[in-house]
Amino acid sequence: MAAEENNLALLEEPPVLSPGQTFDSVTDTITDVVLKRPIGMAWLGGLAVGVGLLGLLGMAVTWLLLRGVGIWGINVPVAWGFAIINFVWWIGIGHAGTLISAILLLFKQTWRNSINRFAEAMTLFAVACAGMFPLLHMGRPWLGYWMFPYPNSMGVWPQFRSPLVWDVFAVSTYATISAVFWFVGLVPDFATMREEATHPVARKIYGMLSLGWRGSARHWTRYEALYILLAGISTPLVLSVHTVVSFDFAVAIVPGWHTTIFPPYFVAGAIYSGFAMVLVLAIPIRKYYGLEGMITMRHLQNAAKIMLATGLIVGYGYFFETFVALYSGSTYERFMIHNRWFGPYAWAYWSLILFNILIPQVLWWPKIRASTSWLFFISLIVLVGMWLERFVIIVTSLHRDYLPSSWGHYTPTRWDWATYMGTIGLFTAAIFVFIRIVPAISIFEMRMLLPQSEVKE
């Protein structure tokens, strides 16, 4: 009976796990990527690109520290520029990781089990990239600790009525909780790595990281209780983080920023770009490491559907931004929209509509969703589109505000680009290193997907 139902289910959707897997095959497929597989040219090449761009980041940051933020294109009135565009872009990308690991866990979407580990890693690295930007943008990053409330000899304290201080709390909490969530998820898998590794040094390192995990039933019970609670608290956390990021804008009175629709539309946009990044990473990784049995077409298609849905929410956000601006009767709001459509940055606005709203509609066709190259291509388009969205929000809103006498123009310099490309390098290098030292798929959660894991009465 159950077998028949399973067969019927197979007809409808590709399986979450390819049939015929066992505890051994799941363990070996995942651990072999780290322990057995020789270092290939493709991996080395990818790492080289990442490390090369990371070098560029080092150069850009060094020059920034020597010369100050004047090397960037920012100036009054556009004082935020690339730094904040990239901050919002990266942190948004990170959100899909938490969505997959926490929200889908709460909804018992077991298909998430094979992509949550690297999606969480993606979150960590994306948050690391994001966090650098506000820090570098401060001009004197070595005084960054002034953002935290600590007793100091100056006798001053942060201004808690400012969304920028909220952001410090939101992003640092997010980074901390994402890191511990990731580590807690890894502990049982480190124990597996400890036993599977043959090199004594590797066994020692994985042994220490596993904290001596031995799979005790009591431990598992507490572990599961914590895991679901972490998911439960991460869910409002991730929603709060991008909400607070949107407050950085919405609480200000600049036309184009002062909008109540920002929080939901920022959160949807974050998940949109995050799933695009998940696909950009998952498609080559599953192919190269032969993980198609675990990261199946089902995962890619589900991710595509989530992109389609969140993309429509983002489209709704664009629509209402425009509608409210026109309906408000406020000259400044109307001018803001007019300037977005026909002003000097109209190219950015219309490319954003094309990349974020129009092109992704092809995902309605099941054939497109079934093609990895199409999905990869559309995901790249969405990543660019979401970057442009932040560019439009920040630059077009700031460059022409209330006073025509203070209008200006913003052009990024080569150092802006170098810093941005550099963080892409940091992200790429971190992902490539991660794939080779940590099981990229959660082994113990994959075992739970096997029919053999069920306890029969």
Next chain:
Amino acid sequence: MSHAMTAPSIYGLVAEFETPTDLVKACKAAYAEGYREMDAYSPFPIEEASEAIGFHKSAVPLIVLVGGILGGLSGFGLQYWINVIAYPLNIGGKPFNSWPAFIVPSFEMTILFAGLSGVFGMFALNGLPRPYHPLFHVDRFSKVTRNRFFLCVESTDPKFDLTGTQQFMERLKPLSISEVPH
């Protein structure tokens, strides 16, 4: 009673099983037999196994709750103290205790404290990190992180008796039974 002398010299007896179903059956049988100082070991969480050995409730949710409440209170308290007592600033005539503005950091502190106390609490209750454990002396036990399921009856159990417990375990038809040295 002669076995009572030998009991402390070993940690316990461990039986190996091939499927989670066998493990849960063995746990239930051991519990019915009167054993309490025992633990099941598996490569993934099996709720039924911990139920069967009589471990029902963990303190983790309570720790998370208390941590969260403390975090929220200290987050709000910090902001109240700064803005009302230590460093009162008149910003556009707003009250010093502008509580709506303090909600976001208080919320974030709630989450931070709840999460961290949960993680540290879980590891502390589990007695981890603990790199050494007697069970690691048993070679076959290394499969616990792969594909095997174990039930260990510890020698501290009042009913533990080397031959008696071994005979009991044999009736469960395990793949193997090993003594666990200290």
